[in-house]
Amino acid sequence: MRPIPVGATAALDVVVTDDMTVDFTELGRVHPVYATYTMAKHFEEAGRKVLLPHLEDGEEGLGSSVSVEHLAPSWVGDRLRIEARCVEVRGNRLTCEITATDDDGREVGRGTTGQVVLPREVLDGLLDSANRR
16 A cells, blocks of 8 residues: 555545435335435545555455544435545554535535555455455
8 A cells, every 4th residue: 555645535425316315225215314324425425436446456455444423414406525534554454534524515424534555466365265254
């Protein structure tokens, strides 16, 4: 992994769609607003965008943690900007702080993500072993 400077950033712009609203597997539709679990997915994607330019050939990033504090609702059609900022690099581990804001500048979410960088062959071996269980 090439050095990742603390402060490196990446952004993800999304428009809330119906499939991003709360719809549980067993309980069905609950609320017609942006789901916290969708926000978590977008947080991970934004954090990955920070990491990708720094991976070397044969390396892969793997999500290791995500925390989300959902602060306000967003509706279908709302535009959100998810911004990730590298706050720590320790060995092969990257931590990003993430914020989600709407077009009005309102912060609708914040949290962190963690990623681990591994050689692709090591990751493939781990996934193969887990898949055989």
